Amino acid sequence: MRKLTERAIKALPRQNAEQIKTIVNDLVEGNKVLETVLSSLPAGIMVSDINHDLLFINTQARRFLKLSGNDFLEKKIWKAVHDKDISDFIESNLLSQERVDEKDFNIQIGDKVKTLALSILPLVDRGTIKGSFISLEDVTEKRAESLRLRRAESLASLTTLAAGVAHEIKNPLGSISIHIQLMQKCLNAENDVCKADLLDYLNVVNEEVDRLNQIVVNYLFAVRPMDTDPKCRCINSLIEELIEFIHFELEQESIEIIKNLEKDLPELKLDDKLIKQAFLNIIKNAQAAMKGEAGLLKISTFRVHDSVAVSIADTGPGIPEELKDKIFEPYFTTKDSGSGLGLTLVYKIMKEHSAEIRLNSIVGEGTNFTFIFPIPQKEQRLLGWDGEKDEI
Ligand SMILES: Nc1ncnc2c1ncn2[C@@H]1O[C@H](COP(=O)(O)OP(=O)(O)O)[C@@H](O)[C@H]1O
Numbered sequence: 001m002r003k004l005t006e007r008a009i010k011a012l013p014r015q016n017a018e019q020i021k022t023i024v025n026d027l028v029e030g031n032k033v034l035e036t037v038l039s040s041l042p043a044g045i046m047v048s049d050i051n052h053d054l055l056f057i058n059t060q061a062r063r064f065l066k067l068s069g070n071d072f073l074e075k076k077i078w079k080a081v082h083d084k085d086i087s088d089f090i091e092s093n094l095l096s097q098e099r100v101d102e103k104d105f106n107i108q109i110g111d112k113v114k115t116l117a118l119s120i121l122p123l124v125d126r127g128t129i130k131g132s133f134i135s136l137e138d139v140t141e142k143r144a145e146s147l148r149l150r151r152a153e154s155l156a157s158l159t160t161l162a163a164g165v166a167h168e169i170k171n172p173l174g175s176i177s178i179h180i181q182l183m184q185k186c187l188n189a190e191n192d193v194c195k196a197d198l199l200d201y202l203n204v205v206n207e208e209v210d211r212l213n214q215i216v217v218n219y220l221f222a223v224r225p226m227d228t229d230p231k232c233r234c235i236n237s238l239i240e241e242l243i244e245f246i247h248f249e250l251e252q253e254s255i256e257i258i259k260n261l262e263k264d265l266p267e268l269k270l271d272d273k274l275i276k277q278a279f280l281n282i283i284k285n286a287q288a289a290m291k292g293e294a295g296l297l298k299i300s301t302f303r304v305h306d307s308v309a310v311s312i313a314d315t316g317p318g319i320p321e322e323l324k325d326k327i328f329e330p331y332f333t334t335k336d337s338g339s340g341l342g343l344t345l346v347y348k349i350m351k352e353h354s355a356e357i358r359l360n361s362i363v364g365e366g367t368n369f370t371f372i373f374p375i376p377q378k379e380q381r382l383l384g385w386d387g388e389k390d391e392i
């Protein structure tokens with residue numbers, strides 16, 4: 001279209017009146033097609049020039065912003081918009097030349113409240129900014145859907161958790177009820193009450209009450225938000241301290257520890273106690289997985305772009321494909337006396353640290369958990385500056 005126009009303009013001096021009329025007619029027709037296309041778009045579109053004067057507005061944008069007539073054309077774009085919030089937002093962002101990606105506004109259209117996502121992009125022509133492009137998208141359904149999804153997700157995890165608790169409390173409750181019946185039988189018996197039996201039953205009831213209590217404590221721990229106290233610290237020294245703490249026990253079980261810690265890693269924002277707890281849970285699982293065999297526990301740290309990774313790998317039996325999604329679920333365990341909360345806690349701690357967890361496990365070879373921690377902004381800037389200094 002643009003090439004056609006340019007060619008037509010170039011050729012203009014050589015054309016007679018009839019030919020010029022045809023060219024102009026063609027251009028008008030082309031323009032009409034463009035306008036029809038822009039007007040039938042479901043998104044609202046506004047275009048302004050470099051002075052922020054409104055050049056074009058399509059039908060949908062007029063509908064969203066309740067504009068009629070044309071007297072707002074070639075005025076400052078924000079003056080054309082009646083809604084004060086939207087108008088102020090456009091004005092301040094155009095004047096500061098900020099790019100905007102989907103800022104939501106709620107507006108009333110008819111008897112419905114709609115959510116509009118407003119984006120502002122610079123209009124660039126051959127490398128220079130010629131104005132701005134504002135788009136308005138009706139995202140009412142999209143936002144409602146994502147809210148529904150998020151609610152469903154948290155409901156689903158609460159259901160899994162509640163199902164886990166229900167399953168966990170069944171056994172102690174059953175046991176308590178049986179022992180109370182036994183005590184009743186004992187007391188109702190014609191012959192003398194056997195004190196020793198009663199004491200035994202009472203002890204069992206006591207232990208089961210403790211178990212119930214522990215289940216409730218664990219449950220609360222799993223659902224409550226976590227208190228973290230992150231401080232800048234070196235991940236390698238944290239790992240060294242942890243190894244110092246556990247190496248004796250591992251070596252006694254013939255598990256060899258291999259350390260591979262990259263030097264000069266930037267500091268990370270870590271809650272010392274929680275991260276140690278998380279890594280300890282992973283190491284304990286590795287230890288359990290390698291029980292009875294001379295295994296290897298490999299702990300490595302290394303840098304990946306803007307992150308630092310910690311990998312903990314064992315040479316245990318590995319995790320079958322169908323269990324990989326389940327192991328982080330609360331109360332999921334394959335152990336007779338497992339709590340099934342170890343990895344749930346790891347997941348929670350890593351989430352608090354914005355760290356990503358990657359699981360790589362091959363049946364018959366071993367399991368590798370990698371944790372990818374973001375490098376704090378301040379550390380990143382310092383690194384960039386050092387790099388520049390080196391080049392001078
Ligand atoms: N390193 C590993 N090797 C093999 N299986 C593992 C490993 N780590 C975790 N798992 C599996 O994940 C399950 C859940 O682990 P976790 O949440 O720590 O609970 P628990 O240790 O009480 O079973 C374990 O029961 C086990 O089946």
Ligand SMILES: [Mg+2]
Pocket residue numbers: 281284285340341342343
């Ligand atoms: Mg565990």
